[in-house]
Structures are given as C-alpha cells and as structure tokens.
Amino acid sequence: MDSLSLFCTAALLAGGLYWFICILGPAEQKGKRATDLSGGSISAEKVLDNYNNYWSFFRRPKEIETAEKVPDFVDTFYNLVTDIYEWGWGQSFHFSPSIPGKSHRDATRLHEEMAVDLIEVKPGQKILDVGCGVGGPMRAIAAHSRANVVGITINEYQVNRAKLHNKKSGLDSLCEVVCGNFLKMPFSDNSFDGAYSIEATCHAPKLEEVYAEIFRVLKPGSLYVSYEWVTTDKYNSENDEHVEVIQGIERGDALPGLRSYADITKTANKVGFEVVKEKDLAEPPAQPWWSRLKMGRVAYWRNHIVVTILAALGIAPKGTVDVHEMLFHTADHLTRGGESGIFSPMHMILCRKPNSSS
Ligand SMILES: C=C(CC[C@@H](C)[C@H]1CC[C@H]2C3=CC[C@H]4[C@H](C)[C@@H](O)CC[C@]4(C)[C@H]3CC[C@]12C)C(C)C
C-alpha cells in the first residue's frame, strides 16, 4: 500500500470512529457527548468501586433495613448515571405518554407543563421541585408558568449541571437549585405557593416522610402534585415473573422498594393533605410511555460499543460499562413492567394543604 492510500485509510478510520462516537452518540438534547461521560462527583478511579457498593446495597431492595443509608446510596447512583441519562435521554429524567405526531421532546414538555397547570400557580409565585435532577422539568415549568422554581436534589453534581443549563437557557432568574435531602429540607414552614415532584419520591424509603416535609413547607391552601412510581392492581406478588420484573426495576433505579398505587392516597391523607385528584396517567387512552425505551434498543447496543471503546481507551472511567449494562437491563425490566401493566411511573396525585392547618 503506498503512503497516500495508507493516509486515506487512516483518515477514513479516524473519521469513522469520530462519527461513531461523537455524531452517532450525542446527547438526546445537546450538552452531553459520549466523550464527556464521567462518574459525576466521584473521581474516575473510584467509579467501579462505587458501582460495586451500590450494587451490593440495592441488589435486594426489599431487604433494605437501614433506611437512613438510602439517600447516600441514591446520591451514589446519580453520580454514576447522570451523564449517561443526559447523553442517552436528555435533561428530563422521567417518562411521559407517547403522543402520536409529536416528538419525545414535546411529549416530555407537555407532561411537565401539565404538572404546573394542575397546581394553579401564578407568575411570580414560588414553587418547589422535589427531586429536580438536572432541571429539565424545572426549566419547562418556569418558562410555561413564569413562576419562580426552587429545585432540590441530593446530588451535588446534578446541582452544578442544573445551574449550568439554567444559565445557558437564560432561565436562571426564575430557577434556583439547592443541594439537600428532601426528607429534611432546608426551607421554612409555609414558604411555598405550590410544589411538584416528578418520578423522584419513589427514592424515599418512607413516602410518609417526604410527604410530611412537603406538607410542612407549603403555604396553607396550596397544591402539590406528584407523578409516582407504583405497582398497579395488575401486580400479583405470587407471580414469579411479576416479582422478577419489579425487583429488576427496583435494583436498576435505586429504589428501596416500589409501593402499591393504593398506598399513595393513604399516605397523603395521613400527613394531612386533602386528595383533590388521583389518576394513573399511563392508562389508556394514553399511548405507551415505554415505546420510547423500546424504540431505543438499537441505540443502546451502539452506546454499549461506544462506552466499551471509551473505557478501554481510558476516556470514560472504568465501571462506566458496568453502569451502562445495568441500565440496559433496567430498560428491559421497565418495558416489561409497562407492557404487562403491572407498573406505572406516572400515577398522578394532586393534593391540597388545607387552609385550616396550623
Ligand atoms: C425516574 C427514574 C429514571 C427514569 C428514566 C429517565 C431512566 C430509567 C432507565 C434509564 C435508561 C435506560 C437505558 C439507557 C441506555 C442503555 C443508554 O444507552 C442510554 C440511556 C438509557 C436510555 C437510560 C436513560 C434514562 C432512563 C430511561 C428513576 C431512576 C427513579
């Protein structure tokens, strides 16, 4: 081979690799590339150890007895997955029903806007985003309602990502992000005009504790809406396949144990809320929320190859491949949970803090 053909072959190979990693594997929404994957606040050399610790803790969620350790492990989980989520899903870490003729991005935004419409906030009022991730919902909600949104997340890396995105999108005057535990929030009593949580309170070992905290910080008369992860009335704990799917969802999503849909209202009432409305937003005529996960299967294989190459080259931390593989299996369990109807990530509950409450 003469030197010109050698040069052309090398250039083609390099171009192909660049295309495979950087063009084929960019974030759903611009901001994260495969080459940026990190372990969040965990240093690269400790990613694998942290993954192994996470795995030994959450492997059998139903057996988790030390509830006080859960927030720390959830924090570790989000250090491990936040970049992969942003890269492969976008800035909103939740599901939404598919809407024929609309993109995932629009369907996601509409699902988020519905939450703030339900809590009836006015421009300039202050609302709380409980478990805000990197702030995808917060920005959509602030832009839609012109309310001031304060988000709280246990994960410091997410706080920094959210702040960066808020600034880039020009919404930082409406959006504030705080690092803290939603089981013990650094906010005064009766200080918010409304609150919402999107697929976040499922991480609380006891739902009652997080609902009680939200109740405390809300002004009397104001509304709170939550999209909860639950097992539905189709779930049968005697059915081995059902149990396998639900346990797969729990361990791949850092859940200390999924709750039954029937527990949600009971808990809201117990802490003092009036339940205004409750509805599983996944139920027909809503279109499947899991179709986006299913459609992505080919992309996950490609991502797996990209992550494996990057980890081998030392660009992505060791352990990224294991985390990605865990998510790969989680996607399958979530899809099976959706298809069988035993699981919903969008059991909506709308509650009011009574006016008379002291
Ligand atoms: C509410 C929670 C998170 C919900 C979803 C945002 C995430 C649940 C599973 C995640 C993913 C699974 C497969 C990944 C894929 C293998 C990878 O190549 C690209 C990213 C995924 C699609 C990833 C994206 C986010 C999820 C869909 C929980 C934690 C309470």
Ligand SMILES: C[S@@+](CC[C@H](N)C(=O)[O-])C[C@H]1O[C@@H](n2cnc3c(N)ncnc32)[C@H](O)[C@@H]1O
């Ligand atoms: C699946 S993400 C959803 C994020 C966001 N609601 C969204 O839809 O993009 C769950 C979020 O809950 C947060 N979270 C979990 N446990 C928490 C805790 N104890 N205190 C504060 N935040 C917590 C995580 O850090 C993460 O930001």
